[in-house]
Amino acid sequence: MKYNTIIFDFDYTLADATYGIVSSFNHAFSRLEIPGCDCERIKRTVGLSLDEAFVQLTGDEDKATINSFRSFFREKADEVMSKNTVLFEDTVSTLQKLKNDGINTGIVTTKYHYRIDETLNIHGISDLVDVIVGGEDVRVPKPSPEGLLLAIASLSTDLDEVLYIGDSLVDAKTAMAANVDFAAVTTGTTDREEFSQYPYVKILKNLSELFNQ
Template sequence: MAGGHVKAIMFDFDLTLADSSNGIVECTRYALRAMGITEAERERIHSVIGLTLQGMFQTLTGNGETERADEFARLFVERADEVMVSSTQIYREVPDLFEQLRGQGINVAIVSSKFRYRIESILDAARLRPLVDLIVGGEDVQRRKPHPDALVLALTHLRVPAASAMYVGDHPVDAEAARAAGVSFVGVLTGTMSAEHWSARGERCVKAHVGELAQLVRGSERAGVSVADGHRP
């Protein structure tokens, strides 16, 4: 990242900016029940948050049939339209983080496999929509993470080069997408990945919570250190 200057920070949504786990567990179990499939344990569902809905189904069931995965996705969305917004809680550090980043002149974007309209509704409910410059959702690209397409689309809209951008996420697919897009990556600890897990993958991560990002960026730029090459825990 030339000169260590960050122009845009892009965030995953589920388990990165918000705890949507209760809604996702409810929608997953609803879809599986409707399909006559034994319900998955909460821990197993939690471990696949961040994958596409079809990917969640295939991982949870071991069933690779495209039609069944699409049926699961349809049923999941059907239930999500009823419960997801009300059951999602934005992490308490997020509003101040967004304010700080925008105060530093940094673009704030959300890039997620979650539907854009759903993210917009959750942000509207939390009165955070004005603090987000761009949202790229699952309906905006054909290939989802770990493919880089959504990140590349966001960079194009923001008119920011990959070398001046960062992606923040909770799941290994987020790190893989960032690498494929040529942007730096920082992991959070609100998913299933611990600091040790991120370190073992050679990835940077926050020490405690996502709110640390503003200070991390300021510290890197004051030191003239590229965020992409900074210290890894």
């Protein structure tokens, strides 16, 4: 492998948190007396910041309402998110193989850093990830390259030795903005044709295909 560092998005790249995400959105909508959204519409917003997802789903850009939404979302997510997050079946083996091969690993996500810590601890794999950059660690969310560049800097590696793997066009745009190679994985809601609009080195059906020549 030409890379010494592989950095991943989290939701729908390493894990499926659909239950927690949908529950938290609809809990917040209920608290705000806003009609709920169906699962598929909500899933299409994963990868966006909570603020952007709220605007996309409701069309409401009122700052006070968005702040309330974020608070209500977190209220429910603290209860249900991590314990209902399911790792994909090849997530642990992929991270373990990378670790055994001496490759740096990281996670860059719009999800809260502490939530990722919590989930990795539940699954006993915190030692397989070298750096985490969450939504609260940056000033501007993806597709800004800020989080990805922060992770890369913390690992003291060069841009041309980094591969970023993600499941959404937000991830593709993030890699492009950071000037690092991108591999798409189609375990989320974005298909091969959509990814083909952006630079990529691989489009994977699952993480295990990362090791195919």
